[in-house]
Amino acid sequence: MEEDNIKVENDTFDEEKxxxxxxxxxxxxxxxEFMMKALDEGFAWVxxxxxxxxxxxxxxxxxxxxxxxxxxxxxxxxxxxxxxxVLAAVKNKWRILxxxxxxxxxDIDIAIEALKQSKDALMYIEDxxxxxxxxxxxxxxx
Numbered sequence: 051m052e053e054d055n056i057k058v059e060n061d062t063f064d065e066e067k068x069x070x071x072x073x074x075x076x077x078x079x080x081x082x083e084f085m086m087k088a089l090d091e092g093f094a095w096v097x098x099x100x101x102x103x104x105x106x107x108x109x110x111x112x113x114x115x116x117x118x119x120x121x122x123x124x125x126x127x128x129x130x131x132x133x134x135x136v137l138a139a140v141k142n143k144w145r146i147l148x149x150x151x152x153x154x155x156x157d158i159d160i161a162i163e164a165l166k167q168s169k170d171a172l173m174y175i176e177d178x179x180x181x182x183x184x185x186x187x188x189x190x191x192x
Contacts, residue, residue, distance in 0.1 A: 075099035085110055094118035102126070111135055119143030122150065133157060140164050147174040161185060 070093050078084035079101040088096035089110075094117045097110065104110055106126035112135050114121040119142030122130060129135045131151035139146045140160055144167040147155060154160055156176030164171035165188040172180065172189065179185060 070096060072099065080104065082107060082110060086113065089113050089117055092117065094121060097121050098124055100124070105129075108132065108135065112138055115139035115142060115146075117142070119146040122146045125149075127151075130154070133160070136160055137163060144168050144171045145174075147171055150174075152176065158182060158184060162188060165189070 070088060070091075075088075075096045076099050079099055080103060082104055085097055085100050085104060088094075094114055097104075097114045098121070100110070105124050106128060108129060111121065111125045111129050115125070115135060115138045119139040122136065122139035123146070125135065130149060131153060133154060136147075136150045136154045136157075137160055140150070140163045144164040147160065147164045150160065155174055156179050158179055161171070161175045161179055162184055164174070165185065169189055172185075175185070
C-alpha cells in the first residue's frame with residue numbers, strides 16, 4: 051500500500067513538470083502561449099527551444115530577458131538591435147552586452163547600465179564612446 055502512495059506522488063510530480071521537459075519544449079517550439087506560460091512560471095530556459103519566429107517575437111523575448119538576460123543570445127538579429135530589449139537584458143545580466151548589436155554596444159544608456167554592474171563591461175562597449183565623460187566617471191568609481 052505504501053508503494054502505491056509513492057507511485058502516485060511520483061506520477062503527480064511528473065505530470066506537473068512534464069510540460070517543461072526538453073521534448074515538450076521542442077514540440078511546442080512555435081507555441082507562444084506555452085513559452086509565455088513557462089516564463090510566467092520562471093522557466094526561462096524553455097525559450098531557448100523556441101522557433102526562429104518566436105525568437106523574433108518582441109513580447110516574448112522582452113519578457114524572457116527580464117527574467118534571464120542570457121536569452122538575448124537566442125533573440126533575432128533585429129531584437130539584438132532593439133534598445134528596449136537589449137537594455138532589459140543588460141539590466142538583468144551585464145555580460146549579455148556581448149550579444150547586442152554593434153550599434154547598441156555603442157549606446158551610452160546601455161553602456162552605463164552595464165558598467166554600473168561591472169567595470170569589466172568595458173570590454174564589450176564600442177571604442178567611440180569609451181572616452182565620454184559618463185563612461186570615464188563610472189570607470190574611475192571605486
